[in-house]
Amino acid sequence: QVKTVTGLVTDEAGVPMPGVNVLIKNTTNGTSTDFDGKYAINDVKANSVLVFSYLGFATQEIPFIGKNVMNITLMEDASKLDEVVLIGYGTSKRKDLTGAIASVSADELKDQPFSSVDQALTGKAAGVTVSQNSGAPGGGVSIKIRGITSLYGNEPLYVIDGTPIFADRNNTSLDLGAATGGGSGQNVNSALSGLNMSDIESIDILKDASATAIYGANGSNGVVLITTKKGKRGKATISFDNYTGIQSVAKYYDMMDLQQYAQYTSDLLKSDNRDVPFIFKDPSLLGKGTDWQKEIFRSALVTNNQLAVSGEKDGTRYYTSLGYFKQEGVIVNTDFERISMRLNIETKVNDWFKIGNNISLSNVKQRIVKNDDRGGIVSSALRLSPLVPVRYPDGSYGAPGGGVNGASNNYEAVNPVAYSEYVNNLDKKFKINGNLFAEISFLKHLTFRSELGYDLNAGDGRVFIPTYDNIGTAANEVNSSLKQQDQGYYWTAKNFLTYSQALDKHNINVVLGQERQKSNFEYLRGSRRDLEGNNEFDNLVLGLKSTSEVDNQSYAWAMQSYIARANYNYDSKYYLTASMRADASSNFGPNNKWGYFPAISGAWTISNENFMKSSSGPINYLKLRAGYGEVGNQNIPSFLYQTQFAAVPSSSGLSYVYTVDGNPDIKWETLKSTNIGLEIGLLDNAIRLDLDLYQKKSSDLLIQRPADDRTAGRVLPYENVGEMLNRGIDIKLNTRNYETDDFSWNSTFIFSTYTNELTKFYDGTKPLTANIPQSDGELLYSYVEEGKSLGQIYGYVTDGIFRTQQEVDESAVQVPGKTSVGDIKFKDLNNDGEITLDDRTYIGSALPKFTFSVNNNITYKDFDLSVVVNGSYGNKIYNQNRFYTEALRFLGENQSTDALDHFVVNYLPDGVTLDDAANIAQNTDIPRIDLANGNSNTRVSDRFVEDGSYIRIQNITMGYNLSPEFLSKTNLFTKARLYLSGQNLFTFTKYSGLDPEIGSRNSDIRFAGLDVGRYPLAKTITLGVNLTF
Amino acid sequence: EDEVEMPTIATFSSQSSPNASGTPGELLKIEGTNLTGLEKIILDNTLEVSFNPNLNSDNAIFFNIPNYDFENPYNFGVQPIKFITANGEIDSQINIIQPTPVFGNLSIPNPKLGEKVTIKGSWFIGIQSVTFGGEPIEYNLVSDQEMYFIVPTDATKGQHVVITTDAGSTAIVEPGPGIGNTTFVDINFGFVDYLFEDFDGNGLYTSTWGFYGDAGDLSVTAEGETGNCAQYDYNGATANGYNGCQNNEAGAFLPSSATDASKATFKMMVNAVAGTSFDVILDNWAYNFTLETSGWQEVTARLDQFGSGYNPGNAATDTEKIDPSGVLQVKVSLPNNGTVSSVKFDDIKFRVEE
Amino acid sequence: DDFTELRSENSLCVDCLPPGASPYEGIQNGLYTKGWFDYNFKGMITQGDTYAGNVWANDGEFRPFAEASVLNDNAVLNSNWTALFSVVNQSNSLMQDLIRDKDNIPEDAYDQGIGVSKFMRATAYYYLVRIWGPVPIFDENSDGINSKRNLESDVYKFIEMDLADAAEKLTTEPKTGRIGKYSAMGMLAKVKLNLKKYDEAADLCRGVIQSGKFDLLEDYGNLFNNPNYNNSIESLFSLQWTVNCNEWGTQNTEQAFIVPSGSGITGGGDGWGSYMPTIDLPGLYEDGDKRRKPSIMIEGDVYPELLSKKGGYTFNKLPSQTALNFRKYIVGSADDGYNVCFMRTDQNTNMLRYADVLLMMAEAKLGANASTSDSEALSAFNRVRSRAGLSSVSTITQASLFKERRIEFLLEGQYYFDLQRRNRADALAEIAAQERGFYGDDARTELVSIKITPTDDFFTMPLPSGAISINENLTAEPVPFNF
């Protein structure tokens, strides 16, 4: 009895599924569903078993029981073991992986009001640490995968649909140090800021070297593979998403108001034998003055709109979208705007030829003000006197002025509101990014794939500084305009052959390939001053010709590579993978141009063994993985193997200075990493644990030689001088806590910890150091010797304050002739009776002991709720803001209210009698006022080191899905969801600064844990809607 | 809503006075009640006064008396002033005190006669007079900070200028090292003084002095007009028939352009008993001085009045005159008449006219 | 493989220089600008004038110098060390490359290049040795890693050798603004004065004077306050600045720190009045000294050339805590017709000028004597006085010589080094007598006196903490240099 069976295949929502494979088991007789999800299959016998399979869905085997119509509902694969994971130059099923790869799905990223996807990865994958270097919209993000591998550039390699994006290169916006001041850090954009988050289908993060070795010299910091959405089965869907939210600053510093400031300033002047100005003689007559933080911070809107159409027709899958994202900054005069468009198309020309093109266009516009710097807007807002009004009644801006009211000569004190309005960068970037590919299947098992990836960027940066009246020390009487146009062209061409065959229980997959990539970046910059037209236009042609200045620089690198990889598995039980990549990079000279990066890994799926299959224990899945690989890091500026000199402006003739002291022997940094992983599924995967132990050993660490006497004043050679060891554990635990038809509750718990050690550095002859720039010049901040971990804050240890002269006399000599009662007492660690540089020590590590996150998802009928909590434990922060806000030495600068209770010595504050003074002196821990800073009370010491541990309610989202019954009545939407989401809602921390989540200043690991007045992260509440037509 | 309470003023004082009075720019202070929400301050019903809104609280207002604007002046003296606050208006008065004029500087420190000299300074308002050596002169006012006058053509020496306004007079400031605001108009009569020797280490020719002939002694003493001076003594001998003292090392010292003896004048401070007669000899040209009184005094003689051949009397008949630029030595000689005599001299100068 | 053989398009690599002398000339030119920038930026005045008592400065890193209590972590102290060693470094690199490429360079260009390298290196060492005494000597062959300091006497010997060789090699007819033979002789003369080799110093000065190539600029103020007079006949060695608003490190920054706060003289956001003349300074000038007004502003002084479009600038004492302001090294604004931008002027810095040679001549003749009336000394000395509108003198004493130098070279970073050459007791007495304080009230009448009691330690600056943290061997005893 042979029959023809027909039927309809739908998904859980009842939507018909085209393209589902239907096969009669153990035969070659098969078909697939049509556009409407219908199928018909002949020759079905009585004992036949029909197999329905579709990527990402649990395969169903249904015995034929004689019915001619079999309608099937396919369920999405809960175990995710069949989910397809990108592994670089190919894909794999999760169950077949031998390396440590974490995946994040679109679902986990949705609804979050971020300008770029890297921000959204916080707490999503074990071993992946995300920190925002700046809270500015579109601002830079640091992602570290499994600790610190390198002394420079720990950012991973991002690959979007096969095209790499280099986080550390050519992604800075216009760095206008000369025009707006400040370092380049605040102008660094997220590398992914041009990518619309809503277009992302999934993210796979390759964490260990056995997985990343296929990326060779670019793989040492891990690889983040991003897949954008492709067209799916059947009927085209139109989706529209919108959210709109409001952002605000979560916390303020507690600064003095005008009355308190008057009191403090009087004390300060008296301590230096100066007159107290008339206006400060009776503080009770004064109001509260300007609260500068309230003036620069604001409630700001964020909105996102996305329209996407996708589907499949006649073998062509398409996805196209249009997105608009706009985020105002919580600091005035900052914002970020993106318009993006994507077209992903892929067509099967015939049985053996497939071609596709993924293109995205984006246009990003960003306004940046100076922050994260001592002269930056946050720092100015803290430091500027509350006496200064934002504006005078006639509308003109207030300014700290003259000597009359005891204002200081400090040239950094400007009206930050005015400054942000007058001095900011407008930065635009137009980006075309994509990947064109063709795939030819020669034979059944042999495929040739060719890809051309490209990332083209056109940047447009502008700084126009209008003329303005005094907003600080002086007016700007000559306006100026500076414009920069830049182009970045990156392309990569890959050709690779894949041989894939299953023979009996042997499964083989071999990839052989070749790749070339090249990047060119060039900018042209021009400026003029004294523009006509009343500050209305910024065209250079309006400026004075004689002030024209022009600059032009270009950068290039190229790499040529060969890759080979073989995967073998036997019966889905035993897995072996081996790979090798050879890279030649233009960054290195003839001595070391080529690097070779091998890897090997294996896995054993114990649960597929018969003895496990037959057991009825709680363990339903058990897999052991182990891998070893070597990868490289070539992340240094180009051409450092050559000694170079550069032209500088000169009053006459050619003028050069030596710029680079070349080192012909520099080579790759090599990372050797070992990973052991365990995957356990319990109770039918109700509990699912992934545990990875790893060791990463970096050798030939690249570093620029620390300046010494001989080489001062030029770019010093980069050298391969050190080794570093990271050891860590990544744990991810998924649990299905409760599941009924109406109610489900899932949790994910992520835990990461690692230790870091600089095992070798200049053979122990030099430490790794970093200095903080501040008013007193560059002070040593971090100092790491061989054997210590990175992120060490280094300085003096304090021991309270001197309360009596006797105590001063009996203690180690601090600063000869300068130390007084009321000064900080620094500890004489080497007991030689005087405080010298030798008394500095390690006073805190910026690296956390562990980080974690907990993610709970609950659905009840049509409602869904997700709560994400994350945190960090054991890291220290150096709160450099307090160098200013508790300085007790800068005339004309505001102080935190803590500083009111300073130690009183040799003069009396108003209203304090001599008797009181003694009492005050006994109780406070804040040192005396000392304009001359004789004892250097603000030197780098544990005084400003704070515990940076925190627990943060990262996100709470509550959604409501309109019921299908209701929707089917409207006949308009197939899906509709409304949600309310809160981001960065509350932070439990002892840290006194605005935000304990401190990225690395200028993305430099040596500045880990340094807070110099960064742009704080906002708290955001959004209301959103997802509609599918 | 409850009725708002009106603002009131309890005290109104300034930095310098317990009353509401002060000079332009001075800070004034009001203490009172309900003063918050200050919106405007209007002086004399017309002038809007700027203020720092942060210096306004419920119980105080601080503001500065507006700076004086010459183009758009206000009146000095007692003026009405109005404060408009959120709670209502208050009317009051302030007394704007005109500051005494301040002398800044002269555009030309040593003008010529008849030359225009600009004075910069401040508070040149309500001017009553400008005087030169006490005598009123004509002037032109440019602004409250600038005026000019013509140096009187009949002036015979430098004088102080004093400006007097309703508020008082500028103070006299004597010239001196590092003083930029001297009120002394040091008139350039068209000459340059060359200090030859002051016996204090200054001058064009500061070699040691020696004596010759029947001279007694030449000493440098500390009793000079300025610091040290020279004292020359004739010992009464007549053996040589002449006597004198002179700078030992000889050399031309006046500019090579100074060739006209009628435009060069010799000047010297001397002190000797009344009736003393002595000759000043330049190389071999001589001039005789006889003192009428004792005590330090200046003697002067034009170089064309010097006689040739050591004889002052030749001056009247000499057709050739001394060439000042060629003078090498200065000598002082007392009558070689057997009577002991002595003369002190100091500050030897040559005045060369243009 | 060709694909990965790329060349930097922004800079020249040493291995791919065009043949001939021009690139080396370019590197020499760079030594007059960026090479010295960091020392000129804050160091020259702070070490040479502020520390010695000519300048009151209140801002953080400067005030310890004004109060003569500088700690080893002071920013200016630290940057002076690296700044001066960067000159040494650039000079050594130039010398190395010249020697290696000698066959391809014309002989006279080669000699000039070696002469410039040695002059620059020696001059940088001359500052280093006077600030710190023993310092490590690096020549073009040393690797310099973790070096110990060399004996002070060896540092001086090294400088003398370099300058003597430079004087041999350098041309007598240098291009405008470039150093030549007489620059090296002049610089060497001063080194000899430090070493009390007075006759040699006098011979060197005489050589410069008799060359007839130099003279005093008629208007003293134009030496500092007007870039149109850059490289005048008075200049033997000047740093050559240029203004590029987007480039840091090729300009003169002095006026930003000098212009009175809030005056608007620069036309930009700078001008902070950070360096204020000490209260004693005006009293040093004799009546009629024409240098006073172009050097120091006193209340009421009018400068029609500043804020020229607004009718001139009248100095008001209020912004200055000492009621005084420097005029020297203020150029003005773009509005006044100068090339000026934020913290940038192209006013050259005088490193060695003819007036210095004249006064060195007098100093050499005076030697260790209390006074001199030597005619060669007097004639040189009186020329400087005559330009200042002052009468000639017939005797020069130690006090009068150094007083003249203090006035003539005020704010040129020399006073501290001049004090070093004086009889130690006189120097200490002079420093102890200085009023280094400021006025505490707005009326500028209440003096907050700051006096210091110097000892010999005054003349040794602490080794910078930054340098020690990189190279702990610096704290070891100095060793002889292997010449």
Ligand SMILES: [Ca+2]
């Ligand atoms: Ca100690």
Ligand SMILES: [Ca+2]
């Ligand atoms: Ca006298």
